Amino acid sequence: MTTRAARGDAATVGIGYIRWAEPQQTISLLDKPARDDGLAGAKLAISDNNTTGRFTGQQFELTDTAVRADDDPVAALTALVERGISLILTDVPAAALLRLAAAGRDKGVTLFNIGAPDDTLRQQDCRDNVIHVAPSRTMLADALAQYLVWKKWSRWVLAYGSHPEDILLADAYRRAAKRFGARIVKEVEYNDAGGARQTDSGVVQTQQQMQVFTQGLPDYDVLVTADENEVFANYLPFRTWDARPVVGSAGLRPVSWDPSSESWGGTQLQDRFMRMAHRRMTPLDMQAWTAVRMIGEAASRGGATDPAKIMQDMKGADFGIAAYKGQKLSLRDWDWQLRQPILLADGRTIVSVSPQPGFLHQFSELDTLGFDRPETKCKLQ
Numbered sequence: 001m002t003t004r005a006a007r008g009d010a011a012t013v014g015i016g017y018i019r020w021a022e023p024q025q026t027i028s029l030l031d032k033p034a035r036d037d038g039l040a041g042a043k044l045a046i047s048d049n050n051t052t053g054r055f056t057g058q059q060f061e062l063t064d065t066a067v068r069a070d071d072d073p074v075a076a077l078t079a080l081v082e083r084g085i086s087l088i089l090t091d092v093p094a095a096a097l098l099r100l101a102a103a104g105r106d107k108g109v110t111l112f113n114i115g116a117p118d119d120t121l122r123q124q125d126c127r128d129n130v131i132h133v134a135p136s137r138t139m140l141a142d143a144l145a146q147y148l149v150w151k152k153w154s155r156w157v158l159a160y161g162s163h164p165e166d167i168l169l170a171d172a173y174r175r176a177a178k179r180f181g182a183r184i185v186k187e188v189e190y191n192d193a194g195g196a197r198q199t200d201s202g203v204v205q206t207q208q209q210m211q212v213f214t215q216g217l218p219d220y221d222v223l224v225t226a227d228e229n230e231v232f233a234n235y236l237p238f239r240t241w242d243a244r245p246v247v248g249s250a251g252l253r254p255v256s257w258d259p260s261s262e263s264w265g266g267t268q269l270q271d272r273f274m275r276m277a278h279r280r281m282t283p284l285d286m287q288a289w290t291a292v293r294m295i296g297e298a299a300s301r302g303g304a305t306d307p308a309k310i311m312q313d314m315k316g317a318d319f320g321i322a323a324y325k326g327q328k329l330s331l332r333d334w335d336w337q338l339r340q341p342i343l344l345a346d347g348r349t350i351v352s353v354s355p356q357p358g359f360l361h362q363f364s365e366l367d368t369l370g371f372d373r374p375e376t377k378c379k380l381q
Helices: 039-056 073-082 094-105 137-150 164-180 203-213 263-277 283-302 307-314
Strands: 002-004 011-020 058-067 087-091 110-113 130-132 155-161 183-190 222-226 246-248 253-255 342-345 350-354
Touching (some): 011 073, 039 263, 039 283, 058 073, 087 307, 137 222, 137 246, 137 350, 164 183, 164 222, 246 253, 283 307
Parallel strands (some): 087 110, 155 183, 155 222, 222 246
Antiparallel strands (some): 002 011, 342 350
């Protein structure tokens, strides 16, 4: 979308946002996502882009559309395209993202995946018109595995849920253990039998259930949990049979962002976000912020407002974006995944940041997280 702005001679770059509006269940009331989760991060980045745009003659505008499971996401994309918008953030499940990529391919649409962690989207189902800003499951699992191996906590029990996403995350941890030299001494599956999480699981009942669930395990260093649907993992800390740390989906978590991050100017970003949104910045907010800032950075570098030119500059070998993580973030040219450090957070502080010291790579240590070039099954199309 390239038009002349109403004020001055600024040219407008339109950015769309198709976001998932299905309610998300959580164990803790404190973890319920805000209604504008992700959207607030995109709005802050629009403001940041426009600060620079005053000097480059560019103006950035955001148009968001909420979709639910029974909606047609392609209709939302079509409506944005009809408004001249072809750079679109998406926070939708993998299947919907592939539909959007197919629908937008011949319309010059580029999608910025800020939500779906599925490795298949970066592997056999990769698409040339999809940029992955969200880290993949393997990136998150590798980041945590590096730290556990660095700590010499190499004997793991893997506890995973019964939902398909949990099984995929468990696969990522199995791969990470093999890749970095850890050993999974036991696997246990937690079957989700349904029920209301807050009302049906009282404190006493949960205390007894989690103790029994983790009883009789072989000697291990750490309990690694794969529970994307937040069914059981957050009940495990301080309730396990043995006194062992809990990591993964509870306890120590690998995340793209955490409200406690203050290094590399993070405090300044957090303060600006708090003033605007009146809440703390989440990983989804950060992923949305990063995607919009990538568009702004590419536009300002080349002085372009044409989406095709913006994407040409963004996909160039010298493109990078600063994102308050201590390193420049850049795109992998074999699957369009954004390289990025992963924070390891305990809910109060940043415990560590991966890649860990000693995990070396011939090109970028960030490529020790996730599928590297020699491992990729992606054939961009």
